[in-house]
Amino acid sequence: MSGIYVHVPFCRRACSYCDFYFSTTQTLLPDFIAALKREILASPPEWRTEPVRTVYFGGGTPSMLPDGTLRELLETIATVFSVESGAEITLEANPEDISVLRCRNWLNAGITRLSLGIQTFDADTLKWMNRPHSPEQARQCIKTVAQAGFASFSCDLIYALPSQQDNALLTDLSNLLVFQPPHISAYTLTVEEGTRLHAWVQKGHLLPADDDAAARHMQLVSETLQKQGYERYEVSNFCLPGFHSRHNSAYWTHENYFGFGPGAHSFFKTGAQHAIRWNNPAHLNRYVKCAAFERFRVSEQVGAAGLAEERIYLGLRTKRGLDFRELEPYEPGISATGFFDTVKRLTAAGLLSQNGTHLAVTEKGYPVSDRIALEIITELGL
Numbered sequence: 001m002s003g004i005y006v007h008v009p010f011c012r013r014a015c016s017y018c019d020f021y022f023s024t025t026q027t028l029l030p031d032f033i034a035a036l037k038r039e040i041l042a043s044p045p046e047w048r049t050e051p052v053r054t055v056y057f058g059g060g061t062p063s064m065l066p067d068g069t070l071r072e073l074l075e076t077i078a079t080v081f082s083v084e085s086g087a088e089i090t091l092e093a094n095p096e097d098i099s100v101l102r103c104r105n106w107l108n109a110g111i112t113r114l115s116l117g118i119q120t121f122d123a124d125t126l127k128w129m130n131r132p133h134s135p136e137q138a139r140q141c142i143k144t145v146a147q148a149g150f151a152s153f154s155c156d157l158i159y160a161l162p163s164q165q166d167n168a169l170l171t172d173l174s175n176l177l178v179f180q181p182p183h184i185s186a187y188t189l190t191v192e193e194g195t196r197l198h199a200w201v202q203k204g205h206l207l208p209a210d211d212d213a214a215a216r217h218m219q220l221v222s223e224t225l226q227k228q229g230y231e232r233y234e235v236s237n238f239c240l241p242g243f244h245s246r247h248n249s250a251y252w253t254h255e256n257y258f259g260f261g262p263g264a265h266s267f268f269k270t271g272a273q274h275a276i277r278w279n280n281p282a283h284l285n286r287y288v289k290c291a292a293f294e295r296f297r298v299s300e301q302v303g304a305a306g307l308a309e310e311r312i313y314l315g316l317r318t319k320r321g322l323d324f325r326e327l328e329p330y331e332p333g334i335s336a337t338g339f340f341d342t343v344k345r346l347t348a349a350g351l352l353s354q355n356g357t358h359l360a361v362t363e364k365g366y367p368v369s370d371r372i373a374l375e376i377i378t379e380l381g382l
């Protein structure tokens with residue numbers, strides 16, 4: 001099984017915290033669509049052998065694309081790949097793009113799931129974030145999506161905002177929970193270099209949340225959502241039963257995925273102990289002129305140790321966790337190595353739970369899951 005990711009690098013305006021790859025001018029949009037179709041159609045035969053289980057339009061703001069264009073892109077994908085019936089096809093959408101008509105057009109085009117950029121219901125925060133929507137638009141958009149017939153949708157929420165009090169976060173959560181979204185992705189705000197937020201923080205105009213506040217907020221989010229019946233199936237992802245994101249889950253279990261568009265990443269296993277990763281440079285001007293995509297891509301070979309390391313990092317971010325026997329194809333004999341000393345120490349600290357060779361981070365361990373993975377990887381000498 002494989003997944004397809006399409007990167008649409010256009011936004012109406014730049015959110016102050018965002019360091020994704022996007023352009024706020026749309027003059028190259030028609031050329032971009034033409035190049036995207038060329039790239040999809042030029043997919044080599046070895047990519048086409050597995051059925052496609054998920055397609056994800058991310059960005060950027062893919063809900064800015066004309067509805068007919070989305071349909072055309074899905075048709076182009078279907079001429080090249082064998083897309084399973086019942087595939088999960090997700091569109092990232094911003095509240096200002098939502099209407100009943102557009103939702104129906106998306107459903108008719110084959111989109112099965114929306115991922116909504118809500119972020120917060122606080123008007124002042126939306127303002128400094130430079131989001132184009134208001135709290136009322138956010139509420140209305142969730143109502144519209146559900147009423148128009150999207151059974152599956154996700155809402156993004158950002159927490160650990162500068163000067164955010166616990167009560168403000170709880171208000172955001174209760175505003176969101178009124179609608180019982182089937183899926184919620186909740187992220188700690190990170191201050192990325194090169195963003196306006198970074199410049200404001202450097203100048204002392206905004207005070208970012210410290211590590212303690214961020215950890216406390218993460219705990220508040222997790223406790224509140226789990227009390228309401230959501231399963232925390234990954235550090236930042238929560239869902240009602242049956243609504244986990246199949247696309248993102250496939251990243252965490254090392255399934256193949258093919259990324260199209262400037263800045264998109266791909267992963268392809270070429271054997272039991274070997275894979276290739278590649279990415280398209282985040283360069284729209286070069287992308288639209290590209291005639292030979294295989295020369296445009298930047299690729300790296302990933303060997304057995306690299307794959308084992310990734311499995312540990314990715315597995316320990318998820319509730320499913322990691323069974324060390326899964327690493328045997330990459331590193332024969334790994335299950336019998338002395339990693340259990342580190343595991344015992346982390347388990348005693350309440351950060352990890354162990355059942356035989358199966359490991360999973362605990363609620364206490366989630367905020368430091370990367371550090372836990374690093375300690376295990378270091379112990380294993382990968």
Ligand code: SF4
Pocket residue numbers: 010011013014015018019020022059060061094117
């Ligand atoms: S809409 Fe999304 S991709 Fe575009 S600037 Fe805002 S956060 Fe970044």
